[in-house]
Amino acid sequence: MKPLSTAVIAGALIALSACGTPAQEQTGNPGAPSESETLTVVTHDAFTLPDELKEKFAEESGYKVTYVAPGDSGTLVNQLVLTKDAPLGDVVYGIDNTFASRASDEGVLVDYESPALPGNAQQFAADQLTPIDFGDVCINADKAWFEERKLDVPTTLDDLTDPEYKDLLVLTNPASSSPGLAFLLATIGAKGEDGYLDYWKALQDNGAKIDSDWTEAYYTDFSGADGDGPRPLVLSYATSPAYTVDGESSTTEALLGTCFRQIEYAGILKGAANEIGARKFIDFMLSPEVQSAIPENLYMYPAVIDTELPEDWARFAPLASSPIEVPAEEIGANRDRWIQEWTEAIG
Known part of the structure; x- marks a missing residue:
């Protein structure tokens, strides 16, 4: 199948976001973090977290969780910028250090520092973004x-x-x-x-x-x-x-x-309808269960660097x-x- 052009993808995503979805419905006190019954997670197209972990997060959080994957890391950031006035979702995973500054400079993100991020992962920190893997x-x-x-x-x-x-x-x-x-x-x-x-x-x-x-x-x-x-x-x-x-x-x-x-990050999208859920998802991505699953599913090193690695990695993935x-x-x-x-x- 011939891949769609960036312009076609961008147009489709803008049209979709303009229709209005639960991810754009603000609730509660305007001065407080938003929360809704749904959570939309925007990722790159190589996001392969096991279904059982996705289900675990949905069950523990109580949210109806939807995953949207517009393309690889570069395409992902481009679409977030194009749709920043009507964001595609609440939380993003997959922005990497080659595009992190563009996401921050374009006003796509809001500040969040996860309490689940250990000190030994601070070396990977970036403005408004939480490191998940590298x-x-x-x-x-x-x-x-x-x-x-x-x-x-x-x-x-x-x-x-x-x-x-x-x-x-x-x-x-x-x-x-x-x-x-x-x-x-x-x-x-x-x-x-x-x-x-x-x-x-x-x-x-x-x-x-x-x-x-x-x-x-x-x-x-x-x-x-x-x-x-x-x-x-x-x-x-x-x-x-x-x-x-x-x-x-x-x-x-x-x-x-x-x-x-290369370092991959998660962040909260500006205008998120479920900022509280976005925070919970970022914290979940730093949990021992997810960090342990990253090597064999996302093929990256966990940002929590004392996470146990697959046996073969010491020999074949230095x-x-x-x-x-x-x-x-x-x-x-x-x-x-x-x-x-x-x-x-x-x-």
Whole structure:
């Protein structure tokens, strides 16, 4: 199925929100937090919390809970901005650190600091948002492909431009994909504003393919995992090799020298009809049950960092010891310009 354009999705969502739903019905004292019998949770399209946990929250809270997923992290924030005068719901999960400043700057959110957030997770904090999980976006390699050809697996960003890896890499578009934007930021952090476009041109000259989203790249063009594509290098996550384990080893590996750390947040939407319910949902996302479920369902590390991890993660899903970083304030000030520059030069 051909994906709908952002403009079509935006128009549909605006029309839907304009009709009026329980999520827009304000109740109670205007000066007090709102509450209603329903709660609408807006998420990115990779939100796969187990149904039993969703049911547990609905039963314990007493709300009729609806989940709305307009797209990936970037699309999600775009739709929240477009519909901020008639919000799509009450609470959002899935805004990441590449788009967090846009959500705050556009007045999409209201302040909330969850009492369930432990001190060891404060390192991930962002304005108006509560960290729920984190992980590293990195290049992944199909180990068997390289072993069969007796070719060394690349380890660095510079290796990816080496002619011996020509036509082997598939990336995702930073204008339409949150992992793609994370990798764009990794190249900016590593090469600087003066060098990142030259680096991308070198990737392009070396035959890198750029897909619109992660699913297409990982499951269609990548030769490893469940894919049957021609390319043994793909943009994915450091946790991905934990899900390609065969016996005592994984068939893929993450190149930890290429990583950018992604943090995912939850927040209360301005104009929420059920702000009290939104607070409860954020607190629930930090509960031991949900945090324990995050690795095997959302494929990220829990923000509550002392949460017990799956046994395979220590061996096959290690975090990068020194991920490439770009300060949040620089992302906020330059993100749109960087995407535009990339689109004009590469996209």
